[in-house]
Amino acid sequence: MPVSANPARFKFLGSITLSSSESDVEHKVIIPLLQALGYHDGDWKTQVTIGKVKLDFLVQSHPSTLHALPYLVIEAKSPRKDLSRNLWQLKSYLRETGAALGLLTNGYQFHLLYHYDGEISAIASYSKETLIENFSLFYILCSKETCLKFGDAIHQSQQQVHSNFLSHIATAFENQDMFELFKRRNPSGAAVSPERNFKETTPARSPIERETASPSSDRVQRKGMVITVFNNKGGVGKTTMTINLAAALSKLGKRVLLIDVDAQANLTMGLGIDPLEDVEDQGKKDIVHLLTESRTLLPSTIISKTWGDVELDIVPSNIRLIKEEAFLIQAVDGEYALRKKLRDYRHDYDYIFIDPPPSFGKFNEIALMAASAILIPTQLAPYPIRALEFVIGRAIEVQRDNPLPILGIAVSMYDKKVKILHRQMAEKIKEIVRGFPTYGNIGLFPEETWIPQLKIVSSIPEKGYPLCYAEFDSSLIRADKEAAQDAFNCYLKMAQHLVLLMEQGN
Ligand SMILES: Nc1ncnc2c1ncn2[C@@H]1O[C@H](COP(=O)(O)OP(=O)(O)OP(=O)(O)O)[C@@H](O)[C@H]1O
Ligand SMILES: [Mg+2]
Numbered sequence: 133m134p135v136s137a138n139p140a141r142f143k144f145l146g147s148i149t150l151s152s153s154e155s156d157v158e159h160k161v162i163i164p165l166l167q168a169l170g171y172h173d174g175d176w177k178t179q180v181t182i183g184k185v186k187l188d189f190l191v192q193s194h195p196s197t198l199h200a201l202p203y204l205v206i207e208a209k210s211p212r213k214d215l216s217r218n219l220w221q222l223k224s225y226l227r228e229t230g231a232a233l234g235l236l237t238n239g240y241q242f243h244l245l246y247h248y249d250g251e252i253s254a255i256a257s258y259s260k261e262t263l264i265e266n267f268s269l270f271y272i273l274c275s276k277e278t279c280l281k282f283g284d285a286i287h288q289s290q291q292q293v294h295s296n297f298l299s300h301i302a303t304a305f306e307n308q309d310m311f312e313l314f315k316r317r318n319p320s321g322a323a324v325s326p327e328r329n330f331k332e333t334t335p336a337r338s339p340i341e342r343e344t345a346s347p348s349s350d351r352v353q354r355k356g357m358v359i360t361v362f363n364n365k366g367g368v369g370k371t372t373m374t375i376n377l378a379a380a381l382s383k384l385g386k387r388v389l390l391i392d393v394d395a396q397a398n399l400t401m402g403l404g405i406d407p408l409e410d411v412e413d414q415g416k417k418d419i420v421h422l423l424t425e426s427r428t429l430l431p432s433t434i435i436s437k438t439w440g441d442v443e444l445d446i447v448p449s450n451i452r453l454i455k456e457e458a459f460l461i462q463a464v465d466g467e468y469a470l471r472k473k474l475r476d477y478r479h480d481y482d483y484i485f486i487d488p489p490p491s492f493g494k495f496n497e498i499a500l501m502a503a504s505a506i507l508i509p510t511q512l513a514p515y516p517i518r519a520l521e522f523v524i525g526r527a528i529e530v531q532r533d534n535p536l537p538i539l540g541i542a543v544s545m546y547d548k549k550v551k552i553l554h555r556q557m558a559e560k561i562k563e564i565v566r567g568f569p570t571y572g573n574i575g576l577f578p579e580e581t582w583i584p585q586l587k588i589v590s591s592i593p594e595k596g597y598p599l600c601y602a603e604f605d606s607s608l609i610r611a612d613k614e615a616a617q618d619a620f621n622c623y624l625k626m627a628q629h630l631v632l633l634m635e636q637g638n
Contacts, residue, residue: 141168142267145260148239154210157239162189162206168267170276183228190229193283201286202231203279209238216621217614219243220603223252232282233274244273251441356478357634359485359539360503363510364526365519366490369544371398372589373509374487376620379598380627382442386482389434392419392449393470393499394489400448404596405435407450418448423469423498424456430477439601445481457494466494470502492526500530505537507630511545512557520561524568539633540575541565542626543582581626588615599623 144164148156158178166176171191180190182202189206207222209215215236222234226247234245234252242258255273256266263270272278361374371394378388392399397407405411411418416435421428433447460466474484488499500506506527510516520541528535541561546554558576565574583589592599602608602616 142260142264145239145264148211150211152211152239154208157208157210157237158188161237161239162208166191169271169274171279175276185225185228187225187229190231191279193279194287201283202229203282204233204235204274205229205231206235206237209236211238211240213238215241215243217617219245220613220617223247223603226252235274244270253441356481356504357483358474358478358502358504359483359507360499360505360536361485361487361509362496362500362503362506362527363508363516363519363523364490364492364496365510365516365523368509368511368516368519369583370490370509371402371487372593373542373544373583373623373626374399374485375402375593376583376599376623377626377630378444378483378485379439379442379600380620380623381483381630382444383600383624384627384631386631387443387445387480389445389447389477389481389484391447391470391484391486393453393486393495394449395451395453395495396489397449397451398593399487400446400450402593402596403437403444403446403598405437405446405448407448411435411448412450412452418450420450420452420456422447422473423453424459428473430473439597440604442598442600444598453495460494460498467497467501470498474502496526497530500527500536503536505539507539508541509544510541510561512543512547512554512561514557517557517560517564520564521567524565524574528568538574539630540577542577545585546582547585577626577629581622581629583622583626584619586615586619588612589619592616 144160147160152160166189176189176191178189180187182190187205188208189204190202191204191206192200193203194200205222205225207218207225209218215238218236222236222243222245225231226234226245227250230247232247233255234247236243236245240260242256242260242263244255244257246253246255256270258266258270361370363370374390378390381388390399390403400407400411407418410416417428417433419433422430422433430447434445435448436443436445438444460469463469465472470486478484486499486502488496508520508523510520524538527538530536543558561576565576568574588602589599592602595602595605597605599616599620602620603613605613608616
């Protein structure tokens with residue numbers, strides 16, 4: 133039965149301080165919490181080694197029987213630890229054990245995750261106070277009662293599967309004994325309805341996911357914002373930002389397409405696609421076909437890639453693109469080559485990002501003409517900042533009648549060590565922007581979205597996945613995984629800021 137939110141029942145939550153240890157969290161918070169959830173000694177195991185991992189707490193349904201099923205994994209941290217840096221660890225424990233729920237806590241914060249078949253989503257994040265307020269909900273998910281129902285339902289559905297399977301075998305091999313044997317071992321085997329048993333306790337999607345998830349088939353609801361990530365200064369982090377911002381938006385439930393319009397193909401390779409081996413040698417189409425052949429339509433040039441819960445569509449590039457510049461300069465309406473190809477497909481996506489080359493050549497013009505808005509990445513350094521005047525001027529020039537909206541200036545490679553200098557640079561940017569009254573107010577993205585300059589960010593592209601996927605790379609040490617997660621969190625904040633801008637724009 134759900135427990136009422138009577139604060140007196142949760143006095144144990146006040147029993148630790150910032151100087152408490154991880155062991156204090158285990159004994160003074162987690163064990164009393166498990167007891168409040170209806171578990172008794174023996175229902176959980178501590179310091180359990182499963183495969184390659186050692187778990188702080190493992191709660192199984194029917195732990196004493198053969199069909200014990202991992203249900204809840206709990207990882208404790210000391211109160212001073214920042215939990216966001218340890219979520220990857222809990223996720224790997226969930227995948228290793230197959231448990232349905234994971235709880236990460238330092239005694240002050242409680243992060244609850246749901247896992248099914250390798251996919252993991254955040255259910256809730258509580259402070260001590262909000263945990264008490266929401267305890268009924270927490271109880272429905274984590275209590276012993278639910279754990280047992282979950283175990284029964286899974287066990288029964290397994291019996292159903294075996295029953296059907298053996299029934300097929302028995303028929304095919306005319307060996308009825310086999311089926312009879314199974315029925316004798318599992319008298320209830322053929323008459324189980326797992327849905328009936330488990331319906332009320334199946335975890336729902338988190339409110340955040342519900343709010344941000346896009347309908348998968350409803351094209352008309354998508355806005356199809358085409359954003360060209362633009363700065364003619366080379367090496368300011370355009371491509372890195374495009375990849376990781378897109379991954380962050382995908383994590384927020386958005387459908388995202390990336391278009392590589394740079395013959396260097398850094399975006400393509402940064403997402404693990406080799407322009408020769410994976411595309412050209414296999415007779416697949418790429419950006420060159422899309423821009424130069426009128427019969428080639430967007431879908432035939434797309435490669436879809438998935439990394440865990442991140443899904444991205446990519447139009448790859450190829451070094452051959454350089455050779456086509458002259459052709460596109462001469463072609464009638466060459467600058468509209470991409471814009472025309474996107475027209476019928478914009479509403480398949482929430483965001484389409486175009487990654488152009490740094491120079492002010494034809495491909496740059498093509499990328500700008502296809503855009504519905506521009507995002508300007510910059511480093512907080514003198515030369516990139518000086519380039520901003522040209523960049524903004526170009527945005528005005530390219531569509532003179534109707535200058536492209538500038539979503540804002542996003543900072544990459546931010547060095548916290550020279551914070552004061554960077555603040556001065558940020559002021560300089562604001563001053564430059566004021567020189568363009570056409571735009572009124574081009575915003576510098578807020579400081580929490582500034583991407584730190586980190587070695588891990590520069591080493592990940594050659595691995596061919598977005599930063600968020602570093603947690604699954606067994607060749608990386610823990611410190612690198614944490615650094616990658618820290619950097620990706622900034623991209624997530626940038627993505628949230630972008631979504632907010634879109635909503636305000638509407
Ligand atoms: N936050 C970061 N921390 C450290 N290195 C970074 C960061 N962001 C990008 N880099 C590195 O800086 C270099 C330039 O980045 P990137 O290729 O994204 O820039 P770009 O503007 O797309 O370059 P180009 O103008 O050549 O297209 C790369 O080596 C990249 O790995
Ligand atoms: Mg680039």
